[in-house]
Amino acid sequence: MxxxxxxxxxxxxxxxxxxxxxxxxxxxxxxxxxxxxxxxxxxxxxxxxxxxxxxxxxxxxxxxxxxxxxxxxxxxxxxxxxxxxxxxxxxxxxxxxxxxxxxxxxxxxxxxxxxxxxxxxxxxxxxxxxxxxxxxxxxxxxxxxxxxxxxxxxxxxxxxxxxxxxxxxxxxVWIPSPNLPMTLDSRNYRDGLRLIWISRISPQKRFDLFLRVLRKLHSEGVLDSATAVGPIEPSLESEVNRMAEGLPLDILGERSDVSQFLAEDSVFCLFSHFEGRPFALEEAVASGLPVIASDLPGNRMIVGSEWLADDVDGAVELARRLQTPRTRGLVGRELKDRYERRRRDxxxxxxxxxxxxxxxxxxxxxx
Missing domain, CATH: 3.40.50 (Rossmann fold)
Structure with a gap:
């Protein structure tokens, strides 16, 4: 530089x-x-x-x-x-x-x-x-x-x-993410609901909403585990640690091997206040993951309207619908097929x- x-x-x-x-x-x-x-x-x-x-x-x-x-x-x-x-x-x-x-x-x-x-x-x-x-x-x-x-x-x-x-x-014209993953031929689905966050941990991204969703799912006995991948703003560290206490959540920080997390059996979450280009969401859908995202125009273009939520109750209800491996597989393939059609067009x-x-x-x- x-x-x-x-x-x-x-x-x-x-x-x-x-x-x-x-x-x-x-x-x-x-x-x-x-x-x-x-x-x-x-x-x-x-x-x-x-x-x-x-x-x-x-x-x-x-x-x-x-x-x-x-x-x-x-x-x-x-x-x-x-x-x-x-x-x-x-x-x-x-x-x-x-x-x-x-x-x-x-x-x-x-x-x-x-x-x-x-x-x-x-x-x-x-x-x-x-x-x-x-x-x-x-x-x-x-x-x-x-x-x-x-x-x-x-x-x-x-x-x-x-x-x-x-x-x-x-x-x-279609704009691909610069980190678009390779097409996955298979995914090892297993019992238990796992949520994944791959994005910056910042006020814009509303990581606090993700934590509240985890808290409610955990209290209902629905959540198996969760993972957060991405850099955290230093000013948020103490608050995030406080809110995450007692949750089955691994906060891994910034990683270069994101593709390995996109290959796992998880539900991808993104609850941003605003997005210009939701690259992370695009990568998740292209990988075949089911997603839950905030209701924003860019997110809606990628996933349609069914899997959008802007509050804890709405997100938890969508997560409940994705508890079984079969449902996660069907929804992931459906969203990926929709994405591929848009890309071809x-x-x-x-x-x-x-x-x-x-x-x-x-x-x-x-x-």
Missing amino acids: RRLPGALRGGSMSRPELSSCSKRMVIVSEASSGGLASAAVRDATLADRLGFETFLVRPHGEAQMNSVPSSVKDIRLDFPTRTLSLRESFKLRAQLRAFDSGSSTWFHCHGLKSLAMVVPHRRLIVTYHGARGLPGASRLTEAVRLLALRCAPLLSQRAFTVVPLSMKGWRD HEHDERAISDLYSRILVKGQVS
């Missing part, structure tokens, strides 16, 4: 010279982890493979498991982007101007907040990662439409879809973005 000298750390710095590559792509991510960051990493890798001089600019934060090629300049800014003030946005904008070498430089920003980092122009691509796809509120919709006039193009990224906002309508999004980047390389424009 490289640190920027000079102006990008508050001093002065000259503009980076364009290398022998004919085009420069600066991928800007407002997050350092999660689905948005994974998509930015994927696009940086693709741009590098196509021959761009590629920069990936993202904030300091949690470790990003998806690494980029060594030829990609991975830049971390000492700047929070969760609560971006006007003053901070002007500072970030000034920092990123150092990457702009003129007509040969394109910016691809992931997340609307990252727009504050770059002056919109015709060499700007924006991917909007919305918990509700394209925004429904009229004022936000209008703001997005105005942005669409100032960048080329504006994309809305949801589970399964990247859609250019244009007068000609939408283009549906959509163009793979890497081809769409590769198309976009290739036109920039050849024509210097996206149209």
